[in-house]
Amino acid sequence: MGEDFWFWALTLGVAVIGGGALALRSLQVARLIEDTPTSRVRSAAQGYVELTGRGLPLDGTQNLGPLTQRPCVWWNYRISKRQDGGKGRSDSWRPVASGHSGQPFLLDDGTGQCIVQPEGAEVVSSESTTWYGDTPWPTTPPGGPSRIGERDYRYFEERIYEHELVYALGDFRSLGPQAGVDLQGAVTALLAEWKADQARLIDRFDADGDGRIDLGEWERARAEARRTVAEQTQDRPVVATLHVLSKPDGGRLFLIAALPPGDLAKKYRRRAMLAFAGFVAAVYAFGWLLQGAFG
Numbered sequence: 001m002g003e004d005f006w007f008w009a010l011t012l013g014v015a016v017i018g019g020g021a022l023a024l025r026s027l028q029v030a031r032l033i034e035d036t037p038t039s040r041v042r043s044a045a046q047g048y049v050e051l052t053g054r055g056l057p058l059d060g061t062q063n064l065g066p067l068t069q070r071p072c073v074w075w076n077y078r079i080s081k082r083q084d085g086g087k088g089r090s091d092s093w094r095p096v097a098s099g100h101s102g103q104p105f106l107l108d109d110g111t112g113q114c115i116v117q118p119e120g121a122e123v124v125s126s127e128s129t130t131w132y133g134d135t136p137w138p139t140t141p142p143g144g145p146s147r148i149g150e151r152d153y154r155y156f157e158e159r160i161y162e163h164e165l166v167y168a169l170g171d172f173r174s175l176g177p178q179a180g181v182d183l184q185g186a187v188t189a190l191l192a193e194w195k196a197d198q199a200r201l202i203d204r205f206d207a208d209g210d211g212r213i214d215l216g217e218w219e220r221a222r223a224e225a226r227r228t229v230a231e232q233t234q235d236r237p238v239v240a241t242l243h244v245l246s247k248p249d250g251g252r253l254f255l256i257a258a259l260p261p262g263d264l265a266k267k268y269r270r271r272a273m274l275a276f277a278g279f280v281a282a283v284y285a286f287g288w289l290l291q292g293a294f295g
Helices: 003-035 183-196 198-205 215-235 261-294
Strands: 047-057 072-083 092-100 105-108 113-116 122-124 127-133 153-161 165-175 242-246 255-257
Touching (some): 003 261, 047 072, 047 113, 113 165, 183 198, 183 215, 198 215
Antiparallel strands (some): 047 105, 072 092, 165 255
16 A cells, blocks of 8 residues: 555544544533523622623733734734745645733623633634734734735734623632631731740739649630631721632633623534534545555
């Protein structure tokens, strides 16, 4: 058997496996979107949830698409350079630069706001732009003038805009007003501070006057330390509860999209159908190849 046979056998084998895997995964994602109820930020349970709302920048922050400079809450870009295919072969494009946004943004659903940390998410954007130029970094905006015949670079950028509808599926956590305060640790630290000044400790808690702190007196000291820490905690200014959505543990899907859930599920179902059609075509072609090789 010639090299051509093994080349096409390998290519079609990869197509069969890849098409089948993509079809199955896309169908699973569509069903997950359809089966997961939409939660509200104000009342969402802790854990894996689905949210929808408007994407907003965090206060005091700005996020701009690096190639277009358009304000958005998320972006992804890629720059490719034309590669001469040589005699009788078509040109190809080689990626030379790429990146995506990891800057957190807000999702506001009318009942509350949630900080979305997009790092590690699978993102379906609302808009993408492709244009060409003659420099490694674009010097003209999409649709701007460029010199004819010197379009050796291709620029691609996709975005989710500010105030656009955002769908998010991920791990939801709420950090309450006293979240992160280690009350027991604070009590232990305060008792250690009191023990450092033995004279004052004895003067304050030595009820029987024997010049030492027995177990009963030490328990009263512990109770007083707990009461003191509780009062200090209550005197702190009230901090609003923070809600955060981020990548789940255990390999569960983390998805952000600029589409409502119904449209997003349909998109994944269409992707599954196309992948399945490619899978069937690859299986047929692979069978035809084997039949031709082995009769």
